[in-house]
Amino acid sequence: MNNEELVAAAREAAEYSYSPYSNFRVGAVVVSEDGEVVSGANIENAAFPATSCAEATAIAAAASKGVRKMTTVAVACIDATDVDGAYPCGRCRQIMSEFGVETVLVTAGPGSEVREHGFEELLPYGFDL
Numbered sequence: 001m002n003n004e005e006l007v008a009a010a011r012e013a014a015e016y017s018y019s020p021y022s023n024f025r026v027g028a029v030v031v032s033e034d035g036e037v038v039s040g041a042n043i044e045n046a047a048f049p050a051t052s053c054a055e056a057t058a059i060a061a062a063a064s065k066g067v068r069k070m071t072t073v074a075v076a077c078i079d080a081t082d083v084d085g086a087y088p089c090g091r092c093r094q095i096m097s098e099f100g101v102e103t104v105l106v107t108a109g110p111g112s113e114v115r116e117h118g119f120e121e122l123l124p125y126g127f128d129l
C-alpha cells in the first residue's frame, strides 16, 4: 500500500472510533515488516486515563497477532479540519519505539495532505533498554 492508501485505511478505521467524550475520531494502521496491515481506532473511557489512542489500539492488535516489528504507522482524524496533523502523543511514540517503527504518516481532516516523518524525528532520544 502506498502512503495515500495507508492514510485512507486509517480514515476508514476512524469510522469505528468510540469517542463520545471528545468527538475526535482517530484511526490508525500499522504495517508489519511482512506487509501485514492492522488497524485500530481511539477508544475512550469515562475514566479518561483508561482511554486508548488509535495508534496504541492498532499496535496492541498487531502485537496480539504476533507482530513484533512494525515499519510504518499511519494516523488520521476525520472530524477536525482545523488541527495541524493527527500527531501521535508522547505515550504512543514510546509504544511505537518498542516495535521498531521507522516511518510515521500523519494527516488531519478529510482531504488534508499526507505528511511523512522518520520516527527519529518524532522521538529523538527515546527510552530504550
Ligand SMILES: [Zn+2]
Pocket (backbone or CB within 6 Å): 053, 054, 055, 056, 088, 089, 090, 091, 092, 093
Ligand atoms: Zn497516543
